[in-house]
Amino acid sequence: MEQTKDWELYEAGKRYNNRLEPNYYDTVTANLEFFNGNQWRNLKVEKLPQPVFNIIKRVITFFIASLTSSKSKLHLEPLTDTDLVDGQPSPAEIANAQIQTLFEKFKMDFKVKDALFDAAITGDACAHLYFDMSKKPYGKAFKDIKGEISFELVDGANVYFGNANNPKVEGQPYIIISGRDMVANLKDEAKRFKANQSDIDNIQSDHLYLEQSADAGKIEVEELDIEGDETGKALYIIIYRLNKEKGTIHVSKSIESSYIYKDIDTGLQGYPVAWMNWEKQKNQYHGRALCTGMLPNQIFINRMFAMVMYHLMMTAFPKAVYNADLMSSWSNEIGMAIPVSGLGGENSINNVAGYLNPGNMSNQIIQAIELAMEYTKEMLGASDAALGNVDPKNTSAIIAVQKSSSVPLENPRANLYEWIEDIGQILFDMMGTYYGQRPVVMDIEGMKQLVEFDFNQLKDMWFNIRADVGESSYWSEIAALQTLDRLLEGKYLDIIDYLDRVPDEYIPQKQELISKIQERMQQQEAMQAQQSQPMDPASLIQQLSPEEQQAFQNAPPEVQNQILSQLQTPQGQGMPM
Template structure:
């Protein structure tokens, strides 16, 4: 094994040195924040024979903040450039069509990533450690659409990386796009790294990649504990992304070089992202042109800090308050344990042994006259604890919540009788979250830009399931055309609020009771979690309504038929009556004729 480090590893060591120089130490701060959130709040505190209570305010606060920021649904919209010309050109129509198809593909990717859960995890990381990072890569071993299209390979994958494993080349700026390089570190099984090196034909000696114990900079105490077993060791790896200028030949839509008037290929200078992956002493792959124009990294700070790329976490500011509250509660408990039960005191000149058993007799000797029993035995009065201690604890908890912008109404510690007032208080308490919310929106938009860049670089011609006029169809789209389009990226992150959902449901209930909505309109608008199997219920109601409509139609047809039959019968009866009257008239006329003839003969 070559003991010489790679050049990229020197950059990784420089990044660690920067984190260790931060005041307070970055790695110690991250580990302490994670431990306190998990409830390990007496670490490195020497206490003897004292209780160690934990009133985890940090966890309650962070859970509330994450729940307030988490969106019910996250969408990324791509919009083409709006032109002033009323007559759209083929290029304009192509951009509109490309934006629509790209939106459909990105929605599929977000569902595959389980983006709503990824956002929750990222917000927890940012609130606890200060940073969250989304790393995207193209996995060529994956078969999209379940392998239904054998000629299509590769899928875009997303992973969340701890902030302690991300290193910026310009650590004094948190902007990703201006970085000279970005390093992503991680630990993987040695066998996986060796097989990856073989695929890239970078290393033929498996001995260059061996297991190590370089896990001291991993986040949390659990990150520093691994299974130590033969053939299952892990090694630390780093991926270094750099932007480099390269010269390329322009090509037409069919992939042929574009020539100038002298039949020379026309070239252009573009900036692309190059990637190298290595362990400490060996490269797995080196200086590969990814074709991307954007770093495949989306960086999120909970609260940005001046002149450094690491953000400030909520935990960092609450730790001293949390320690004070726990210590004060511990001293109150210790005082109660020591003084709550009174101690018996007796005069050993008269009593040899004190017997505290119930109903037992205590012999007294040497009493030479009347002696007050209070002078022989009694109980010591315990010292009273100052009420200022409990007041200080209450004030510390109250002021901590108030400075963070958390009220009892927002936490749900009130009776929600006045819903409008509750919503107003909740909205006012959410104002301190506006800055993290804007950071979240920016993070989601950065993810949209990365996905657009990766689809245009790697996807090529792929099928997309589109829904037009209620009908789903499969359309083919050449994603490489996205490289020549300008699409505006917009993040649509909807805030989910417990009280706003209650108010919405109450409004829907009122509209239903007043007859302004039918049951189907009501069910389509009520949140999913309020009615189990809502779609099945809607389908059953629609089926019953169709059956009722068919029955009503059949009844109407039968009534119409019966009315028609009755009319025909009435017409037939009237016709018979007319015929009978005509016959009677004819008989009467004939009778008169006969009588007239008889009279004439006479």
């Protein structure tokens, strides 16, 4: 069968990966298998034991946990500040609320961890976003509203850049995403896009899985030899191209010899692909994985341990030797009598049998193994202090060492920030392109409400997209809370200003609490205002006893005025005599 033009571009991408030194696909597979503990996969050793001291998994797991110690946050900020318009939230607030909802549906915290594992092990992580018309975001509540943005992680081995020497998504002539799917699903999709019947019939199962990641990616369920059976899988490619005339992204999907759909205008202004490297490499879009540089050290440690174990297995127990001229056999059975003959003359019982002393193993072997493990972790920034494998006597020193050991993570953290912001830019583009008029769930004064919004407005707006991810946002948030606490204790802030600045997740039902405090303060101010108003002279005179009232009536006018002024003061008690 003749290949499509897009498939030829895919084959060119594969040839590029195979030309990299070392081979890209072999490196990715080896890294994945070593991380999973399959570290003797290509070593043929029949007699040696095969121990695995998986330093790779320990270090990578620690790094990922350090980078994702808190939730990922994405903020869209408008060019200028916007307030409520006619009591309705601003477009920026609506866009932020919708992105927060999508992040929850994507389970973004888990997606970030999976992406970081992909980047640390294989060097690359890729987010692919698309608009799925089969989804109903509000279920049966709003039947007319269809379609929602979907998110998937794609292996770096399944992504091909048109300009492989540029790791930036922007400016690429095309981007290809490959994958494998069931033949039945691909045929149904081709029918929905009204492909030619000949193209539909060309969709057949194949065995083009050699470039899939890990050894498990090259093992699939065997096809059943049944007429009409479509349980097999086929390789497909999705290619995104920038149409320079329209300024939008066009997409095609195909198998090797036919198209499922071709040259559809997505309406998007940028590629729906977010790309991240663990460590960027010069003049190529693939990153260098943290795992790659650890493999030689891991192999050395495992081999040395294997030889130490083999030595102990062979020499830990002493070998018995005996004089075959005097004995016919040897037995270690308890209580067993051993016949001996020919002990006359120079032969004695001491010359019959004995034990060979085992050879001593050099202590340098164990020292070399320990140094290899220690230096490997030190060079990566995962020291014992950072991992918590120390006696906590000097806590200040431990904290200082842990902070300094986190410095190697600053570059991956910056790459993660950029990746999250790229996803935010894609979401903003997709919402303005596909959503149209639809309701959005908003939190207004502590109450969840549905707000109608025309997302087409976002096409004419510009927002700055800022990401807060991982450990740094967590500790900066804690520091901000501590500063607010000190300002409140020093009475530089009132309680309302304090609550307005505290993140919502720290105080449940924060808006309701603010409303109750404001209502209580208003009541107290009203009572104080009422108390500060001067009382009516008649009411003051009625507070006096009958004798005091009679004396007040008989007093001269200037004395009466003096008595009334004293009664109006808080200290005024009774009539001065």
